[in-house]
Amino acid sequence: MIHSLVTGGRGFVGRNLVDALVARGDKVTSVDMGDGPAPAGVETIDADIRNPAAMAQACEGQDVVFHSASIVHTKHNQQRTIWDINHGGTEVLLAAAQASKVTRFVYVSTASAVYEGRDIENGDETMPYSRISQAPYADSKIAAEKLVLRSSGGDGMTTCAIRPHVVFGPGDTRFLPAILDRAKSGRLKFAVGRERKLSDFTYITNLTDALLAADEALKPGSAVDGQAYFITNGEPTGFWDFVRQILKELDLPPIRGTVPYALAYGVAAIAEGWDTLRGGTLNNENGLSRFAVRYMCTHHYFSIAKARRDFGYAPKVNLDEGIARTADFLRENGLN
Secondary structure, eight states: OOEEEEETTTSHHHHHHHHHHHHHTOEEEEEEOOOSOOOTTOEEEEOOTTOHHHHHHHHTTOSEEEEOOOOOOOSSOOHHHHHIIIIIHHHHHHHHHHHTTOOEEEEEOOGGGGOOSSOEEEEOTTSOOOOSOOOHHHHHHHHHHHHHHHTTTGGGOEEEEEEEOSEESTTOSSHHHHHHHHHHTTOOOEEEOSSOOEEOOEEHHHHHHHHHHHHHHOOTTSTTTTEEEEEOOSOOEEHHHHHHHHHHHTTOOOOOEEEOHHHHHHHHHHHHHHHHHTTOOTTOOTTOSHHHHHHHTSOEEEOOHHHHHHHOOOOOSOHHHHHHHHHHHHHHTTOO
């Protein structure tokens, strides 16, 4: 039996990953400080990933660590907290995993690792890391991914990084809730930008499939060892086309028009500046940050050929089906 540790096991990605590992037959341990019920049949440790003693205990006896815990925060504030968790926590966890002779370490990274505020069309893993600071979140995730990949081979542990892009699905706690909140309150009347910019999206079970497949292929000297992979649905579509489809599925008011990028960016800059003056709020972006506005107004879609080649990744749930499943979940749970 495989012993698997999942950090952020109560979060959106972590919770779905825990379920997939249980279905695979693993003995699963979840580490998290978040709210929510612990998954049935899973050992749950309430601990901070920055705590060396707690991480040493969590890693003891594990075969593989899936590191999905992080703070997603795209405003230019709260830098110290973001870096402390996203990079510092990864550093602590890696050291604990190596000391405990964990053989595999799979890092949930981000496609933002290569984003510099400009169009990316069918980008692949030969793209360099971003050399321009976009937000503390992206910067800290880049540093953490570099640390993970450099650690491959240390004390016999192999590593890889999975870079999803705009993950969605039933149980999403961030992306879709922000859209729905604005739509239901009447604040989502306009799309941002006059041009149709294509984006990749990743249905949640496609991501968990990729994480398990990468783990199963991760061996010393394998093609996956020390590598990073973009993971998406492989179906680039207009960012606002995706939003309109979600709104239509849920019978919410449609978007009526567009506002130019410069205006939206200016509003986001003011909102972000005001938030920073008040100390900076975590998990309260609602899509209104300069980083988010740039994302909406640039092409950013990626090739998944490397993941297909190296560990057989193939998205099983297409975009339309993923949207329909998500809408059904939201209706059934009264969240629409």
